[in-house]
Amino acid sequence: MLNGALYDRYYPDARRIEVGYFPWYANPSRGKAHEPFPDGVVFITEETRCDFDVRSDLGFYYLISERFGAVLSALSVPMVDVVPVEILSLAGERVSGRDYCVSIFPSFQPEEVDGGESAFVTGKFGGIERIRKLVVSSDFSCPVFKLVGMVGSSNSLICSGNFRDEAIRRGIEGVEFLDVESVDWPAVKPV
Incomplete structure (x- = not known):
């Protein structure tokens, strides 16, 4: 905080x-x-x-x-x-x-990042608001980004494995790196 x-x-x-x-x-x-x-x-x-x-x-x-x-x-x-x-x-x-x-940070529409197997939650008035499951396309190359229009725990920075490894190597503190394949999105605490 x-x-x-x-x-x-x-x-x-x-x-x-x-x-x-x-x-x-x-x-x-x-x-x-x-x-x-x-x-x-x-x-x-x-x-x-x-x-x-x-x-x-x-x-x-x-x-x-x-x-x-x-x-x-x-x-x-x-x-x-x-x-x-x-x-x-x-x-x-x-x-x-x-x-x-x-x-x-750069922000992208969820559809720009999606590898085809993602699951999103639509908001009351339309538009994607939350992530249930995120599978990033192999064509997508931005190492750290946000998704447009996300709320709550889905409004967090998302990074590549290469970024995570470099951040850990350089001693970045106070950041919990979670694997998108196994993360419980409602429990994510944005930095």
Whole structure:
């Protein structure tokens, strides 16, 4: 849990700022395209210390450590947007010894990823909302991605075995890698 929010700059009275109007929060919930993050964004948290490799905020964007970013870079993951971000306390002090970026991962329609044997759950108003079983097509090559329109536990990052192996080799912490062939999707806890 991040216990904070992403701002365009540091605000001494951050709790009084309505972050829902920032495009990184407003656009996804309104079905609009991502607008590039501005330079100088900060994540202001109530935590006194932050130390992780990757965390999501509402599934809209992710905070990633330099170490996690190095794995993405090594496997040429085509990121939508990545910019440096400082993680600050409400008082404006750094609460992490690591450097971070805020990022948007590529998202694909479930049909683009499906190898023909996947099983999805349709939402009340149509459209695929959840994964029952995911079989990735052998033609699909993105090492880390999300599926468009997923909710709950299905709104998680999905990665290749090569990405998992490289992340483990580089000591990525705080991420549980689950095998898509045996995972109980309703029990998945997104990062």
